[in-house]
Amino acid sequence: MTATVTPERPVSLPVKRQVSLQSILVLGFLHLVAAFAVVNAFRSPPSATVWVLFVAMxxxxxxxxxxxxxxxxxxNGFKCHPWVRAVLVVFGAMSVQGEVNGWVLNHRVxxxxxxxxxxDPHSPLEYPGIKGLLWAHVGWLLFRYERPAQFRTSARLEADPLARWQRRWYVPLALASFAIPFAVAGWDGLLLAGFLRVVLVLHVxxxxxxxxxKWGKRAIDSAGNVYLADDSRNNWMVEIxxxxxxxxxxxxxxxTWAFHGWKRFSFDPSKWVIQLLATVGLAWAVRRPDPALVFKSHQLAGAGEDRQRVGPTR
Ligand SMILES: [Zn+2]
Ligand SMILES: [Zn+2]
Structure with missing residues (x-):
């Protein structure tokens, strides 16, 4: 995908003066209960069932x-059976990261x-140093954000029955992420496999x-060229x-490649899941890495931090 510079600033990227009280309250509440869950786990060690639930959830x-x-x-890195897609969309809602429609559109921006x-709504280059890192991590979520006009809706997702169903049932599905561990393992389940797990996955x-x-290795093509069109990095800790x-x-x-770990033995569990689905016939049209990839010239241009010094390069 080629990044395109739009000359004028979109009308309503993160409006940094308008704090989102709803985001602050929800994220603040989740973090407070997660902190209590840690303290409580030290006071009374949870059972093995709770830890199994923690991993599964x-x-x-x-x-x-x-x-x-x-x-x-x-x-659109692959296509899959409608029931597999439904399961993935239900699991996605249970991560408490919003409904699929908004998530997809924000990510496209x-x-x-x-x-x-x-x-970019969440680039560390928005501010210098640690402030930029915090902005990209969570800061941008604490302010009201309206996407630029061309990313405001997706005709495909607006017409899609599954996405419409998920929008209608998003809150109950997100709450199920807490109700299931509570039903299986009581308060310890709710605190650790519910609240603490949700907060940790959000941070990941x-x-x-x-x-x-910010930190990690650049992408390299088959000719040894380094991808420099932005400041993205391959970070081993986040990979895991x-x-x-x-x-x-x-x-x-x-x-668009469905596999982010390009090498055969790259640690990319999401790739393994897609490979497994394809093997049993539940996924197809998988866009796999091309070992002969050579970056295009605009992908080799100095950008990211360089752009801050010299201005837009494209
Ligand atoms: Zn992406
Ligand atoms: Zn990125």
């Missing part, structure tokens, strides 16, 4: 985001304006926006925690 909703929301719904201050997802645009999404520089270089 971490992995499945996160795959809903990485495989479902991101690689399929946003980038990020790719379109990748790392251009004032245009947010790290793709912050850490993976975020089911392969830490190969973020690879992803910016080739957004």
């Amino acid at each position: 971490w992995v499945l909703p996160q795959l809903g985001i990485t495989v479902g929301y991101h690689r399929m719904e946003t980038h 990020h790719h379109h304006f990748q790392d251009q201050p004032g245009l 997802t947010w790290s793709v926006n912050s850490v993976c645009h 925690l975020a089911m392969g999404e830490g190969y973020h520089a690879n992803h910016h270089a080739q957004p």
Whole structure:
């Protein structure tokens, strides 16, 4: 995907003066209960059932985001059976990251304006130093954000029965993310596999926006060229925690490829899930990495931090 510079600033990127009280209250509440969950776990160690639930409730909703929301719904990296898609969209809602429609559109803005201050909704380059990192991580979510006009709606998702169904049932689905661990393992289940797990997965997802645009290795093509069109990085720690999404520089270089770990043994669990679905015939039209990839010239141009010094390069 090629980033395109729009000459004028979109009418309503993060309006930094209008704080979103709703976001602050919801995220503040989640973090307070998650902190209590940690203290409580030290006071009375949770059972093995709680830890199994913790892992399951971490992995499945996160795959809903990485495989479902991101690689399929946003980038069309593969197609799958309608029931598989429904399961992924339900898991995605249980990650408490919003309904699929808004998630997809916000992410498309990020790719379109990748790392251009004032245009990308969550680039660390928005501010210098730690302030920019915090802005990309969570700060942008604490302000009212209205997407630029061309990203305000998706005709496909507006007409899509599953996306419309998820919008109608989003709140009950998100609450199920807490109700299921409570029903299975009581208060310990709710605190650890519900609240603490949701908060940790949020931070892991947010790290793709912050850490993976700051620290790590650049993407490299088959000729040894380095991708420089933005400041995205492949970060090994985020790769592990975020089911392969830490190969973020690879992803910016080739957004539609369903596999972010390009090498055969890259640690990319989301890729393994898509491979498994394809093997049993539940996924198809999988966009796989091309070992002969050579970046185009505009992908080699100095951008990102360089752009801050010299101005827009494209
Ligand atoms: Zn990015
Ligand atoms: Zn993406």
